[in-house]
Amino acid sequence: MKGLEFWKHVSIGRYVEADTPVHRLTPAAKYLWLLALMLSASMSGSALVICISAILPLFFARLARVRILFLLRGFLPVLPFMGLAAVFQVLFSWPADRSTVLLDLGPVSLSAREAVAVVLMALRFVAIMSTIGLFTSVTSEGDTARGVEDIFAPLARVGFPARGFALMIAVAFRFIPIIAGEFESVVKAQAARGADFGAGARGPLRKARAYLPLIVPVTIRALERAEALAEAMEARCYGAGPATRYVDTTGGSADMVVRVAAILYALGIFIVPVLLAS
Secondary structure (H helix, E strand, O other): OHHHOOHHHOOOOOOOOOOOOOOOOOHHHHHHHHHHHHHHHHHOOOHHHHHHHHHHHHHHHHHOOOOHHHHHHHHHHHHHHHHHHHHHHHHOOOOOOOOOEEEEEOOEEEEHHHHHHHHHHHHHHHHHHHHHHHHHHHOOHHHHHHHHHHHOHHHHOOOOOHHHHHHHHHHHHHHHHHHHHHHHHHHHHHHHOOOOOOOOOOOHHHHHHHHHHHHHHHHHHHHHHHHHHHHHHHHOOOOOOOOOOOOOOOOOHHHHHHHHHHHHHHHHHHHHHHHHHO
16 A cells, blocks of 8 residues: 555645745745746746756745655656656657767667757646645645735736636645545555556556556545535625635735746746847
């Protein structure tokens, strides 16, 4: 059963309670840094920017007293996909690639450009997973919804459903560990009945085929969870009348500096390379 534990490998959606400067930031400031780091990790073509995007979440994790291994643990579930993407990267090489060949195995070769592309792809995944994991580690469920609502509050005046959109984002973040827990319980229940998910299922294709029948029961249990949540919200009259808020999320001068820094960082990763190229 040790190889069937998925909950401990999920860092996204698990709040780590602490009293740190990062935790005390307003939800809007955290969302701005989340967007800034996600943009720099996913859209920038600079290797330096990608490396910075992978290091900054780990630096903020130290300030928030969140264990770095806890954040990197969320990278483990995507390792098989990373390996598959790396294999395709090597098999389908670029015709115009004239870089140095590092490894030559007959029809398959690994060039320096392909190796750099694989490393940068891994760094992008590390940056994205650690950024999302850090955000959910320092932001409570209520703040997750309030932050989206604060950001889209100006659009609410023209009819945008800011409150409903905020709830959707918050539920999506918090359902990640719930689905992982449901998946783990279903896998263990099937393994107790003789299903083979461990050493007997050798090879990625056989393992994927072994997990494929679990899609239906896990989906059903997720829908049951969602239905229970909807009934609980209806019982509490959610959506009836204007919403009240007992938490002040305006922030002070230090929080405003953090917001401006996130905006400048997001702008800098796109403006600076253009200026250097010109």
